[in-house]
Amino acid sequence: MTGQVRGVQLARLLGQWHALPGRRRSPDYAALAGAVRGLLADGRLPLGVRLPAERELAEALRISRTTVTAAYRHLRETGHLASRRGAGSWTMLPGNHRVASTGLWTPLDDRDMIDLGAAAPAAPPQLLDAARAAAEDLPRYLGGAGYHPTGIIELREAVAAGYTARGLPTSADQIMVTSGTQHALDLVLRLALAPGGSVLVESPTYPNALAALAGRRARITTHGLAADGWDSDLLLGSLRQTRPKLAYLIPEFQNPTGHLMPTALRERVVAAAHAVGTDLVVDESFVDLPLDGTELPPPVAVYDRHSRVISIGGMSKPYWGGLRIGWVRAAAPQVQRLAAVRVGVDMASPVLDQLVAVHLLAHADAIVTDRRVTLAAQRDALLDALAQRLPDWRVTVPRGGVTLWAELDGPVSSALARAAEEVGVRLAPGPRFGLDGTLERFLRLPFTLPAADLVEAVGRIAAVRYDLDRAGRQRWREPAVIA
Numbered sequence: 001m002t003g004q005v006r007g008v009q010l011a012r013l014l015g016q017w018h019a020l021p022g023r024r025r026s027p028d029y030a031a032l033a034g035a036v037r038g039l040l041a042d043g044r045l046p047l048g049v050r051l052p053a054e055r056e057l058a059e060a061l062r063i064s065r066t067t068v069t070a071a072y073r074h075l076r077e078t079g080h081l082a083s084r085r086g087a088g089s090w091t092m093l094p095g096n097h098r099v100a101s102t103g104l105w106t107p108l109d110d111r112d113m114i115d116l117g118a119a120a121p122a123a124p125p126q127l128l129d130a131a132r133a134a135a136e137d138l139p140r141y142l143g144g145a146g147y148h149p150t151g152i153i154e155l156r157e158a159v160a161a162g163y164t165a166r167g168l169p170t171s172a173d174q175i176m177v178t179s180g181t182q183h184a185l186d187l188v189l190r191l192a193l194a195p196g197g198s199v200l201v202e203s204p205t206y207p208n209a210l211a212a213l214a215g216r217r218a219r220i221t222t223h224g225l226a227a228d229g230w231d232s233d234l235l236l237g238s239l240r241q242t243r244p245k246l247a248y249l250i251p252e253f254q255n256p257t258g259h260l261m262p263t264a265l266r267e268r269v270v271a272a273a274h275a276v277g278t279d280l281v282v283d284e285s286f287v288d289l290p291l292d293g294t295e296l297p298p299p300v301a302v303y304d305r306h307s308r309v310i311s312i313g314g315m316s317k318p319y320w321g322g323l324r325i326g327w328v329r330a331a332a333p334q335v336q337r338l339a340a341v342r343v344g345v346d347m348a349s350p351v352l353d354q355l356v357a358v359h360l361l362a363h364a365d366a367i368v369t370d371r372r373v374t375l376a377a378q379r380d381a382l383l384d385a386l387a388q389r390l391p392d393w394r395v396t397v398p399r400g401g402v403t404l405w406a407e408l409d410g411p412v413s414s415a416l417a418r419a420a421e422e423v424g425v426r427l428a429p430g431p432r433f434g435l436d437g438t439l440e441r442f443l444r445l446p447f448t449l450p451a452a453d454l455v456e457a458v459g460r461i462a463a464v465r466y467d468l469d470r471a472g473r474q475r476w477r478e479p480a481v482i483a
């Protein structure tokens with residue numbers, strides 16, 4: 001069991017359940033059961049969560065208890081609910097369905113493929129100059145051994161200055177440079193999470209974070225994001241009920257949904273985490289990429305008075321993934337402990353790459369401003385192409401980051417990804433961003449490629465989407481025995 005959802009909370013999630021499209025003339029109990037199944041399939045309602053008692057839900061929905069009883073029975077029959085007398089009812093999927101959501105997810109080197117699987121931009125033109133300048137600086141370091149487990153001081157100072165400029169006073173001894181944000185996450189998990197520890201994550205979330213958590217055999221509970229972002233009540237409720245050891249959140253232009261966590265919730269999440277003894281790992285990968293002049297709320301760590309918040313970030317999204325430079329911001333003693341963990345893994349990050357990062361950060365304003373202009377234009381081209389070619393898909397326009405999360409016209413994301421691969425488009429289907437094989441009605445689309453590629457990709461996707469409908473249902477063959 002991963003917690004429980006109260007009657008009023010479920011009622012809010014269910015919204016207009018009695019008037020959902022496609023309902024036709026089905027009885028109320030069937031419509032209610034269908035709406036609960038829909039929430040499960042979209043990851044809004046986590047698996048293993050306890051549903052409210054029948055009477056409580058009936059009161060919250062202002063319907064008869066018999067309708068709720070019949071809906072729960074129907075959900076049990078279809079394998080979406082498990083009940084034990086006196087203990088309650090828990091959500092599940094038929095046949096204990098679990099799909100591996102982790103695994104290798106790397107960009108392809110096939111040059112004919114339009115790769116929408118990776119949400120990372122190409123290097124900025126200024127990178128070569130930064131690399132040349134870094135090579136000139138290198139002699140200053142060549143007299144030493146070159147091992148700096150927390151990073152070279154110039155880079156730690158530059159990163160600390162970035163936090164200070166965002167309203168979070170930070171000193172260099174609170175920064176540890178890592179080989180990318182993913183490395184930062186892995187190190188933090190090694191330090192803060194014993195094997196088998198409990199973790200709360202958003203659903204959907206970044207697949208490689210799930211991979212890192214799988215590496216710690218973490219017990220994961222999810223907070224389902226709605227079309228407009230986090231549900232404060234549910235998120236704080238899950239923290240209080242499940243009291244996880246750690247929560248992993250992406251508050252700025254969340255990957256994949258693009259949501260930006262509002263200021264008030266930031267403050268409340270930190271307070272709730274402190275109250276229940278949860279450490280917050282805040283992934284700020286996209287914080288440099290607000291679009292349309294969107295104002296950023298203060299960093300989550302601003303509200304931290306008890307060293308509960310560990311922030312991680314890096315150069316990959318605003319600059320280049322190939323640099324492999326990221327960092328952790330934490331209390332200075334935590335940074336020392338992280339460095340001790342780190343030397344058991346890789347000793348230190350390359351000095352030359354760190355120097356390149358120092359030069360890029362020295363020109364941050366110009367580079368990142370260009371980046372934002374390009375990303376906004378690419379996002380708009382993608383939105384236009386979707387509106388023209390796939391008008392039934394629903395998207396919330398992201399105000400930053402590099403991805404949009406499209407709600408499709410059916411639960412076809414994986415099938416679409418398979419079909420798209422055949423026509424030279426690589427996609428990351430919805431279930432990759434969840435734990436349970438849910439999220440089939442969603443697709444992440446990054447806008448990191450040139451506009452012409454995005455438009456071409458949408459054209460190809462629209463063509464195979466149309467073919468999927470005409471292909472009819474896939475039939476299963478008898479499994480062949482190999483002897």
Ligand SMILES: Cc1ncc(COP(=O)(O)O)c(C=O)c1O
Nearest residue numbers: 180181182206255285314316326
């Ligand atoms: C939320 C999030 N965290 C971490 C990473 C990994 O970043 P890095 O290349 O810095 O390791 C990504 C990359 O897509 C990401 O989206």
